[in-house]
Amino acid sequence: MFPRPIEQTTRTSQVLYKLALPLALLLWLLPLLGVALTSFRPGSDIAQGNYFGMPSYFAYENYLDVFRNSPIGRYIFNSFKVTIPVVIGVVALSTMTGFALGIYKFRSNLLVFFLFVAGNFVPFQILMVPVRDLTYNMGLINTTTGLALFHIAFQTGFCTLFMRNFIRSMPFELIEAARVEGVSEIRIFWYIVIPLMRPAIAALSVLIFTFIWNDYFWATVLTTSASTQPVTAGLNSLNGQWIAAWHLVSAGSIIAALPPVLMFFAMQKHFIAGLTLGAVK
Amino acid sequence: MSAYWKSNQRRLAPWLFLAPGLAMFALYVVFPIFQSMALSFYDWDGLGEKVWVGTANYVELADDDAFYTSLKNNVIWLVLYLLAVPAGLFIAIFLNQTVRGIRIYKSLFFFPFVISQVVVGLMFSWFYAPGFGIFYQFTEWLFGDGVAMLANEDTVTYGIIVAGLWPQIAYVMILYLTGLNNVAADQIEAARLDGAKGWRMLWYVVLPQLRPATFIAVVVTVIGALRSFDLVSIMTNGGPYGSSRVLSFYMYEQALSEYGYRMGYGAAIAVVLFGIMMIFISGFIWKMWRDETER
Numbered sequence: 001m002f003p004r005p006i007e008q009t010t011r012t013s014q015v016l017y018k019l020a021l022p023l024a025l026l027l028w029l030l031p032l033l034g035v036a037l038t039s040f041r042p043g044s045d046i047a048q049g050n051y052f053g054m055p056s057y058f059a060y061e062n063y064l065d066v067f068r069n070s071p072i073g074r075y076i077f078n079s080f081k082v083t084i085p086v087v088i089g090v091v092a093l094s095t096m097t098g099f100a101l102g103i104y105k106f107r108s109n110l111l112v113f114f115l116f117v118a119g120n121f122v123p124f125q126i127l128m129v130p131v132r133d134l135t136y137n138m139g140l141i142n143t144t145t146g147l148a149l150f151h152i153a154f155q156t157g158f159c160t161l162f163m164r165n166f167i168r169s170m171p172f173e174l175i176e177a178a179r180v181e182g183v184s185e186i187r188i189f190w191y192i193v194i195p196l197m198r199p200a201i202a203a204l205s206v207l208i209f210t211f212i213w214n215d216y217f218w219a220t221v222l223t224t225s226a227s228t229q230p231v232t233a234g235l236n237s238l239n240g241q242w243i244a245a246w247h248l249v250s251a252g253s254i255i256a257a258l259p260p261v262l263m264f265f266a267m268q269k270h271f272i273a274g275l276t277l278g279a280v281k
Numbered sequence: 282m283s284a285y286w287k288s289n290q291r292r293l294a295p296w297l298f299l300a301p302g303l304a305m306f307a308l309y310v311v312f313p314i315f316q317s318m319a320l321s322f323y324d325w326d327g328l329g330e331k332v333w334v335g336t337a338n339y340v341e342l343a344d345d346d347a348f349y350t351s352l353k354n355n356v357i358w359l360v361l362y363l364l365a366v367p368a369g370l371f372i373a374i375f376l377n378q379t380v381r382g383i384r385i386y387k388s389l390f391f392f393p394f395v396i397s398q399v400v401v402g403l404m405f406s407w408f409y410a411p412g413f414g415i416f417y418q419f420t421e422w423l424f425g426d427g428v429a430m431l432a433n434e435d436t437v438t439y440g441i442i443v444a445g446l447w448p449q450i451a452y453v454m455i456l457y458l459t460g461l462n463n464v465a466a467d468q469i470e471a472a473r474l475d476g477a478k479g480w481r482m483l484w485y486v487v488l489p490q491l492r493p494a495t496f497i498a499v500v501v502t503v504i505g506a507l508r509s510f511d512l513v514s515i516m517t518n519g520g521p522y523g524s525s526r527v528l529s530f531y532m533y534e535q536a537l538s539e540y541g542y543r544m545g546y547g548a549a550i551a552v553v554l555f556g557i558m559m560i561f562i563s564g565f566i567w568k569m570w571r572d573e574t575e576r
Contacts, residue, residue, distance in 0.1 A: 001469065002374070002482065003378075005378065005379060006378050006380060028393075029389065031405060031447070032392065032404065034415065035403075096299070096302060097298065097302035100298035101295075101299075106292070110574075114566055114569070116306065121500075122314065123507065124529070125528075125529050125533065125554055125555075126314050126552065127310060128317075128547075128551065129316075129317060129327075129536055129551075130320070131313050133327075134308070134313070149305075152305060154309060156302045156305060157306060157310065216399050216510075221537065235400070236399060239403060246407060256397060256400055257395075260395050260397070261392070261395055264388075272455060275455060276456055276494075
């Protein structure tokens with residue numbers, strides 16, 4: 001193990017380490033703690049210049065205000081309307097592409113694979129005008145469907161890489177054996193490969209949920225009104241309206257951040273497995 | 282039909298499985314790249330007729346101060362963003378222990394990555410806010426004169442990069458934590474018996490084993506730096522006086538904001554950014570290709 005386990009060191013360094021941990025964490029999360037505290041600060045405190053002390057009372061009504069006086073409920077709903085279909089669509093497409101590229105040997109296999117990988121890295125701006133135009137021509141501009149369709153297509157790049165590498169690590173003999181038995185390729189996919197891919201599907205779902213929930217650029221390009229905008233874009237327009245109302249901005253930020261955060265804590269193991277694929281040989 | 286399928290299914294099946302994903306990807310990612318390239322030779326407001334202007338957009342770009350400011354900021358982003366790699370490694374080493382509650386510490390350190398960049402941007406704007414922001418007050422206490430990070434043309438980009446580094450360090454940290462978990466214990470022990478420790482152990486024994494993690498960390502950091510858009514848009518909207526623009530933001534501003542619907546000019550900026558990123562992407566792909574074919 002590197003570094004040397006702290007239990008094997010002197011008493012003093014053990015104590016120091018245990019003191020350093022919470023201190024480092026406190027510093028690391030300082031911006032977040034500040035915002036969390038401000039979200040419970042009554043507006044009158046802000047007006048009096050109490051930005052960082054303890055709130056004079058615990059103003060949970062900031063959250064009620066945000067829900068009552070802004071379309072944030074609608075924004076959150078829109079975010080779900082984009083995110084959930086994307087997760088389903090991407091998982092469906094990329095299990096198939098991953099299966100095709102992971103199992104079959106054909107001449108253009110690596111070429112197709114690297115097309116997906118490279119496409120996944122391109123700057124969004126080179127896609128922006130044509131994608132906006134395409135969405136417009138399909139009559140889907142300023143709809144959650146239009147936004148979701150783009151995300152499904154784009155995320156297929158990364159997810160194909162992920163699924164294909166996962167399938168590569170599965171025992172190939174299983175598929176060979178099924179083929180010898182005369183099982184069709186489609187049934188092999190459905191009855192043998194899919195069940196074995198459950199952990200990969202779980203990992204990808206959490207990851208994609210977070211990525212799409214947090215997307216801001218495409219939300220601003222493809223949606224424009226409060227009835228379709230997801231919460232990231234919505235929060236930005238609210239920020240423009242709530243000038244200096246930091247208690248409301250903070251409460252709104254916390255609300256927007258909550259779903260992926262809950263998702264992360266509920267599915268932590270899968271999330272990290274998804275993110276670190278490839279980080280070990 | 283079914284006889285044909287039976288005898289050829291091994292050849293046809295991969296294309297059948299690829300078809301939906303490949304079609305979507307071609308429609309939304311591959312073709313648009315070429316469409317943008319073509320568009321960069323036109324003048325277009327997004328609605329009317331496209332007018333062929335040849336290389337005029339690129340000629341204008343070569344003489345555009347805002348373009349050079351953006352390019353310069355992209356370079357600063359790229360260089361400073363790479364600090365996330367050593368910083369993430371440092372935190373990962375710090376947290377790679379087995380004391381009680383360490384798992385919670387690891388998750389909480391990772392926290393910034395899970396939060397939307399919009400929220401991160403708002404947090405840091407408040408952190409830097411002139412007059413009352415913690416950072417402002419801290420510098421006021423230190424120098425007697427507060428530093429309004431985001432209002433100053435010379436400091437604004439650095440202020441935004443710090444906000445960007447926060448989640449990026451968390452990302453790199455988790456990559457390295459996983460890597461450290463898989464470092465061969467026997468090699469470490471052997472090196473320890475040979476008297477290796479500290480920096481030498483890290484440099485000669487641990488880092489070579491962390492190479493896959495380092496590769497991914499560098500890839501995601503470089504791509505992340507060149508893609509930076511959200512934080513610039515949220516924290517400063519390119520200002521003050523356009524001094525915090527990056528290429529991705531400048532492109533958006535030209536093509537799709539109140540400053541004008543110059544789609545062709547925007548496309549030309551995007552092509553330049555794409556060209557820069559292609560240098561890195563080709564490098565990554567080349568390495569991955571080599572690893573793939575060596576197997």
